[in-house]
Amino acid sequence: MINIVIALKMEAMPIISRLSLKQMASKPYCVYRNRNIQLIVSGPGAHKAYAATSYLHAYSEPGVPAYWINLGIGGHRYLPVGCAVRAAEVSDVSARLHFTPSLACTWPSYKKPIISVAEAEQHYPEDAVYDMEAYGMLAAAAKMARMHRIQVVKIISDNSMHSAKRLRSENVKQLVLGHCEPIVEWLQQLETQSETHELEL
Numbered sequence: 001m002i003n004i005v006i007a008l009k010m011e012a013m014p015i016i017s018r019l020s021l022k023q024m025a026s027k028p029y030c031v032y033r034n035r036n037i038q039l040i041v042s043g044p045g046a047h048k049a050y051a052a053t054s055y056l057h058a059y060s061e062p063g064v065p066a067y068w069i070n071l072g073i074g075g076h077r078y079l080p081v082g083c084a085v086r087a088a089e090v091s092d093v094s095a096r097l098h099f100t101p102s103l104a105c106t107w108p109s110y111k112k113p114i115i116s117v118a119e120a121e122q123h124y125p126e127d128a129v130y131d132m133e134a135y136g137m138l139a140a141a142a143k144m145a146r147m148h149r150i151q152v153v154k155i156i157s158d159n160s161m162h163s164a165k166r167l168r169s170e171n172v173k174q175l176v177l178g179h180c181e182p183i184v185e186w187l188q189q190l191e192t193q194s195e196t197h198e199l200e201l
Contacts, residue, residue, distance in 0.1 A: 001066040002190055004039040005053050005137045010169045011072050012041050014177040018184055029055055036191050046092065046116050046136030053140035067149045067190055068141035071183065073172055074114065074131035074154035077124035081162050084108035084179050085129050087152035092116050092135040107186050114152060120164040129154050155179055 006012040009030065015021070021032035021039055029052050030041040038060065042052030053068065060066065079085065088111045091098040113128040115121075116135035124130060134152045141150045155175045158164035176183075 001060065001064050002037045002069060002187055003053075003056050003060065003066050003141075004037065004069045004071060004187075005042055005049055005056065005133070005141075006039060006070075007042050007044045007049065007072050007133045008169075008172060009041050010173045011176050012039060013173055014180045015039060015071070015183065018180050019187075025059070031056065031059060037187065042133065042137075045118070045132050046134075046139075049133035049136035050140045053137050057140070057144050065149070066145060067151070068137065068145055069150075069187070070134050070137040070152045071176075072131060072133060072154055073157035073167075073175060074129040074134075075121050075124060075158040075164055076112065076129045076156050077127065077160050079110065079112075079129075079156045079159060081156050081159060082175060082178060083110055083156050084182070085110040085112050085114075085154050085156065087114045087129075087134065087154075088112055090114045090116065090134045090138050090152055092139075094118075095135070107182055108153060114154060120158070122164065124160060129156070153183075 016032050019034055019037055021034050023032050025031040032039045040052050040056045042049045086108050089098045114134045115128045115130050117130055121130035131154055157167055157175055
């Protein structure tokens with residue numbers, strides 16, 4: 001099983017459509033699934049991502065090994081808007097802790113640290129991707145899965161030339177839509193490897 005945690009419905013819509021996921025619940029979270037993939041819309045922020053990840057685990061069939069994926073948008077000082085980035089590590093500035101997910105996957109080619117913050121970052125002080133959910137999802141998922149089964153991918157939505165304040169829902173949807181095919185290919189690869197127990201991240 002692959003479990004996907006996404007903050008915003010506009011981020012999730014292209015994935016839901018492309019994978020033909022069916023809505024299974026609407027309260028307290030919108031949950032979508034097909035045979036091997038579940039997706040939950042958490043809402044923005046690390047606390048909501050933590051709670052939604054925990055809920056999806058409780059919602060899932062007991063005893064089935066799962067991969068946990070956090071997909072979404074993030075900002076970086078200079079990376080171009082629209083490029084996809086995988087996490088080299090994930091930290092929360094308030095907790096000063098970090099997780100280090102496996103980097104064996106080859107997509108996306110960019111890899112950077114990800115720093116989860118309480119509000120959209122405007123200044124990007126470090127050479128890192130800034131988001132609001134990755135740490136919360138990882139903190140919850142690490143209680144239920146080994147680190148090689150947890151991955152974070154962010155699509156750059158803002159940088160020093162394109163402020164996060166100018167982002168609109170349709171922009172967010174288009175950013176994810178632009179990566180929909182590689183995302184789906186990556187998920188299908190994980191799905192196949194999961195079924196055959198051949199993944200060695």
